[in-house]
Amino acid sequence: MSPDLEAVLALQAEDTIVAQLNGKLRAIDAKLKALDGERAQLEESLARARSTAEQEEKKRRELAIKVEDHKAMQERNLATLDVVRKPKxxxxxxxxxxxxxxxxxxxxxxxxxxxxxxxxxxxxxxxQQKALDELDARQQEQRAAHAAERAGIEAELAKAKSVRNERAAHVPKSILLKYERILSRNTSNVLYPLRGQACGRCDTAIPMQRRNAIAAGRAIDVCEACGVLLYAAG
Ligand SMILES: [Zn+2]
Structure with missing residues (x-):
């Protein structure tokens, strides 16, 4: 195996680790988002109940005033009844x-x-307020656990990125440029081994001349069908 190929395969191995760590961070973010969603739902329902309470209280206050007015009116009516003399x-x-x-x-x-x-x-x-308080207490623990996990992964990620950059420095510029371009648009691997006469990823046949160059270790070539880098394994 040529040193260039070895260098770029080593880079890919570390980039796989970087991608896995990024995936773990996204998973934690999704969990945090779920916690936010759960809390927002309870808060919304609490806000709705508060608004209903306000409306009902307003109705009750207004009706209470009306009742007081009518009671006062009735006292006047009764007073009138006391003083009228004519039957009509x-x-x-x-x-x-x-x-x-x-x-x-x-x-x-x-x-x-x-x-x-x-x-x-x-x-x-x-x-509902009690449920929200309980949820907050429970989520506080979950959020703390997620934050601790996230900090650990971020530390690992920083290390992995520095290793990856160090390895990238050993890859020739021309290959690295291709590699980075493919990496930026592809979530899966950049390098694939030839499988028989075809690309190891998309199975498209590679012309013999190019295949021979790859097999001889003289080139790390691009698959014209799916765009990954090809190399000869072993
Ligand atoms: Zn291909």
């Missing part, structure tokens, strides 16, 4: 008292249901 006026005043009594009964019943609803929504909010 008494009948009219009584009708007004009765009508408002019905309205008040209806409103107070609504007020009661609204109070129950507000209470229920607050109960739900407390439950």
């Amino acid at each position: 006026e008494a009948t009219a005043a009584m009708a007004q008292v009765d009508m408002l009594k019905k309205v008040l009964t209806q409103e107070e019943s609504e007020l009661h249901s609204l109070s129950l609803r507000v209470h229920d929504v607050h109960h739900a909010i407390d439950g």
Whole structure:
């Protein structure tokens, strides 16, 4: 095996390690994103419950004021009823008292249901807040574990990159340029061995002359079909 080929295969071996470490970092990022998503969902549902509570409380407050107004009105109606003497006026005043009594009964019943609803929504909010707190406590541990794992991988990655750069320095410029170009658009390997008379990756037949040059170790050639670098193994 020619020293150039040896150098570029050594580079590829280290780049495989770099790619694996980058893959691990992406996996951790995906886990963190999942944690964020889980938390956001709970927060959204909590925000919705709070907004419902606000609306129901506003309704309850407004209705409570209305009830107070109607109660005051009813007191005036009853006072009027006390002082009217003519039967016709008494009948009219009584009708007004009765009508408002019905309205008040209806409103107070609504007020009661609204109070129950507000209470229920607050109960739900407390439950959701508790769930969010528990989630945060649980996620804090998970996030700390992910951060520690990430730091370890980043340290490994820095080492692997420095090894990779050192190895790249031993690869001739012309080969390195091709290699880097293929690496930048390809997530799989850059170098593939010839398999019989064909490219080891895409199985396209390689013309004999070029195949012979590769086999003799005189060239690390590009597969014209799939664009990887070809070499003769062993
Ligand atoms: Zn090919």
